[in-house]
Amino acid sequence: MTQNNRPTALIMIFGATGDLARRKLYPSLYRLFTKGKLDRFAVVGVARRSLTNEEFQDNVKESIGSHDHLDESKMDEFASKFYYHSHDVTDSESYSVLKGLAAELDSHYRLDGNRIFYLAMAPEFFGTIAEHLKKDGLTDVEGFKRLVIEKPFGHDLESAKVLNRQIRKAFPENEIYRIDHYLGKEMVQNIEVIRFANSIFEPLWNNRFISNIQITSSEVLGVEERGRYYETSGALRDMVQNHMLQMVALLAMEPPIRLTTEEIRSEKVRVFRALRTVEGSDVNSYFVRGQYGKGKINESDVPAYREQEMVDEASNTETFVAGKLMIDNFRWAGVPFYIRTGKRMEVKSTKIVVEFKEMPMDLYNRQEGSVSPNLLVIHIQPEEGITLHLNAKKGQHSGSTPVKLSYANKGIDGLNTPEAYEKLLYDCLRGDATNFTHWDEVALSWSFVDNISEVWENEKEASFPNYESGSMGPDAAEQLLEKDGFFWWPVTNLDVDKC
Numbered sequence: 001m002t003q004n005n006r007p008t009a010l011i012m013i014f015g016a017t018g019d020l021a022r023r024k025l026y027p028s029l030y031r032l033f034t035k036g037k038l039d040r041f042a043v044v045g046v047a048r049r050s051l052t053n054e055e056f057q058d059n060v061k062e063s064i065g066s067h068d069h070l071d072e073s074k075m076d077e078f079a080s081k082f083y084y085h086s087h088d089v090t091d092s093e094s095y096s097v098l099k100g101l102a103a104e105l106d107s108h109y110r111l112d113g114n115r116i117f118y119l120a121m122a123p124e125f126f127g128t129i130a131e132h133l134k135k136d137g138l139t140d141v142e143g144f145k146r147l148v149i150e151k152p153f154g155h156d157l158e159s160a161k162v163l164n165r166q167i168r169k170a171f172p173e174n175e176i177y178r179i180d181h182y183l184g185k186e187m188v189q190n191i192e193v194i195r196f197a198n199s200i201f202e203p204l205w206n207n208r209f210i211s212n213i214q215i216t217s218s219e220v221l222g223v224e225e226r227g228r229y230y231e232t233s234g235a236l237r238d239m240v241q242n243h244m245l246q247m248v249a250l251l252a253m254e255p256p257i258r259l260t261t262e263e264i265r266s267e268k269v270r271v272f273r274a275l276r277t278v279e280g281s282d283v284n285s286y287f288v289r290g291q292y293g294k295g296k297i298n299e300s301d302v303p304a305y306r307e308q309e310m311v312d313e314a315s316n317t318e319t320f321v322a323g324k325l326m327i328d329n330f331r332w333a334g335v336p337f338y339i340r341t342g343k344r345m346e347v348k349s350t351k352i353v354v355e356f357k358e359m360p361m362d363l364y365n366r367q368e369g370s371v372s373p374n375l376l377v378i379h380i381q382p383e384e385g386i387t388l389h390l391n392a393k394k395g396q397h398s399g400s401t402p403v404k405l406s407y408a409n410k411g412i413d414g415l416n417t418p419e420a421y422e423k424l425l426y427d428c429l430r431g432d433a434t435n436f437t438h439w440d441e442v443a444l445s446w447s448f449v450d451n452i453s454e455v456w457e458n459e460k461e462a463s464f465p466n467y468e469s470g471s472m473g474p475d476a477a478e479q480l481l482e483k484d485g486f487f488w489w490p491v492t493n494l495d496v497d498k499c
């Protein structure tokens with residue numbers, strides 16, 4: 001598909017007064033606007049509360065103003081393209097008014113009938129909105145129509161199938177953009193480039209040379225005000241089903257024959273198909289769950305998960321997951337992919353550590369295990385970069401010493417790399433679905449995760465809470481690797497800037 005790099009479209013945001021729209025969508029659109037990446041466009045914000053266009057525009061400006069590093073000089077011009085429509089999405093009558101407003105803006109701004117429908121709302125409304133958009137004629141336009149769906153895409157495979165059937169009645173698969181914001185992160189997108197553009201890595205990228213791969217995504221924040229949602233989700237559904245498995249797929253996939261959306265997605269799907277099913281009594285030997293208790297973050301006392309708003313005081317919900325994933329194919333047979341993610345941990349950090357196998361003998365130190373294994377560390381956030389851990393001679397020392405080669409990614413222009421949402425919005429406007437998840441990926445990842453949640457939901461975890469806030473998770477997560485002869489590389493010491 002030829003892509004227009006300065007797209008034109010009417011962008012309808014359902015949930016326009018919500019947290020996501022204010023924190024992520026408006027600042028991202030503003031960045032695209034100030035960078036000249038949008039041609040003609042207008043935005044219709046939809047939510048129930050009553051607001052005038054002017055009030056809505058002020059809210060949009062305020063949400064952008066609260067972001068550092070944004071040039072505010074074009075704010076008025078930008079905000080003047082925003083319109084508000086007060087509308088309960090369950091009210092069938094109201095869609096005809098919305099249709100009229102869309103048609104008016106289409107002709108006023110010459111938007112070529114291109115429409116993006118962004119559902120930044122609770123998932124229970126996704127099906128209803130999609131159905132109305134079609135039934136009430138909002139999709140009867142000459143240009144492109146694209147539906148952007150936020151997570152969570154279902155609660156399990158069954159509910160995801162129901163949701164998918166509902167939205168597929170209104171939009172074909174190629175018009176559906178399922179957001180996984182990790183796929184918009186610069187260094188997650190870089191995984192493919194590091195692997196497939198470097199002849200020094202790809203020949204080693206297999207079970208002959210790699211001993212294990214570790215992916216950590218730790219957060220310092222707790223569940224904050226999201227207790228109601230999190231109680232039905234837990235870390236497994238919130239982080240593993242989507243972000244963590246997507247990173248596994250990018251690390252494990254075969255080189256695509258072309259860099260097209262279809263080829264890349266189909267290679268990722270093949271990884272999910274090769275994931276070893278973990279079910280029944282195996283679940284607790286491959287996976288560990290945790291729930292945070294009280295503790296200290298930045299020297300301040302913080303409450304336990306069970307003490308948070310909208311959380312059951314005997315909650316069985318996991319706020320931490322560590323797991324061992326096996327990919328049963330020729331390339332990866334025998335190589336564990338360890339994942340861990342949790343809230344209220346010691347640091348906010350997302351890192352991938354690729355640990356290479358040891359040399360057959362240590363000529364330099366003549367002691368077993370004295371040479372550090374080579375590591376390739378991909379720093380996803382907060383810092384972005386790559387570090388290669390090698391062994392070399394240093395100074396008077398006659399043996400080998402660990403040294404690090406580091407690359408800190410500062411973005412092309414030396415500034416921060418674009419926010420994930422900015423990139424994903426731009427991709428969607430240009431019709432590039434590569435960094436959005438295809439239904440097949442969603443279905444396979446749910447079926448993997450469902451086997452684990454089935455066991456965990458039926459077995460109350462008596463040890464909860466089993467890790468202190470401010471720690472790196474429960475002891476069982478350490479034991480998960482120890483029993484295979486490995487350990488978690490500490491994410492706190494691997495910072496690219498500290499090299």
Ligand SMILES: NC(=O)C1=CN([C@@H]2O[C@H](COP(=O)(O)OP(=O)(O)OC[C@H]3O[C@@H](n4cnc5c(N)ncnc54)[C@H](OP(=O)(O)O)[C@@H]3O)[C@@H](O)[C@H]2O)C=CC1
Pocket residue numbers: 014015016017018019020021046047048049087088089090119120121122123150151152
């Ligand atoms: N916030 C975040 O950082 C992230 C959010 N998400 C996902 O994005 C989606 C939105 O999340 P978030 O912004 O946090 O949610 P909020 O609760 O902050 O916002 C919900 C929005 O929906 C509107 N709304 C609620 N009910 C109706 C209705 N019946 N008709 C019309 N509008 C309605 C609300 O406005 P009003 O009350 O005026 O109607 C509000 O604008 C969810 O699917 C969430 O899982 C995903 C990743 C991160």
Ligand SMILES: O=C1O[C@H](COP(=O)(O)O)[C@@H](O)[C@H](O)[C@H]1O
Pocket residue numbers: 151217219238239350
């Ligand atoms: O999707 C989600 O991701 C965030 C973590 O995202 P990050 O970009 O800050 O790493 C997580 O806090 C949230 O619970 C989850 O829904």
